Amino acid sequence: MTITACIVDEWGKEQEWIDDPTASIGQLLARVDSASPALLKWIDPEGETVFNRLQAVQLIDELKALQQLQLSPAELDLAKRLTRAARRCKTERLYLRFRGD
Numbered sequence: 001m002t003i004t005a006c007i008v009d010e011w012g013k014e015q016e017w018i019d020d021p022t023a024s025i026g027q028l029l030a031r032v033d034s035a036s037p038a039l040l041k042w043i044d045p046e047g048e049t050v051f052n053r054l055q056a057v058q059l060i061d062e063l064k065a066l067q068q069l070q071l072s073p074a075e076l077d078l079a080k081r082l083t084r085a086a087r088r089c090k091t092e093r094l095y096l097r098f099r100g101d
Contacts, residue, residue: 002026002101003045007085007094015094018085022074025098028082031069038062045100056090 003025005018032040040062043049051059063083067076082096089096 003029003043003098005082005085005096005098007089008050008097009094016085016088018078018081020078022078024072024074024078025082028066028071028075028078031066031071032062040066043098043100047100049098051086051089051096053090053093053095056086056096059086059096060090 002023004020005025006014007016007018008014026045029040029043029045032038034041039051039055039058060083063079063086067079067083071079085096088094
């Protein structure tokens with residue numbers, strides 16, 4: 001399962017890709033507790049999921065919580081980069097888009 005992530009503006013124009021050379025987004029998301037109220041669990045591995053600046057607040061908290069788990073170096077780096085992307089979306093009125101294959 002390959003999932004890509006990028007920051008987009010209100011017209012859907014791509015502003016910044018979150019590089020994932022090891023295709024770790026799917027592995028990282030598999031660590032999210034499916035019983036929790038987490039937004040991350042709703043990322044569609046076969047479609048598109050977009051989070052707005054209001055949702056970015058919760059995404060930041062969820063991604064920071066993931067960083068506390070026992071992650072591989074690649075997963076930890078990715079979680080940190082996704083956190084930075086969510087922070088940018090929160091402050092710049094952008095969107096964080098995930099797209100599955």
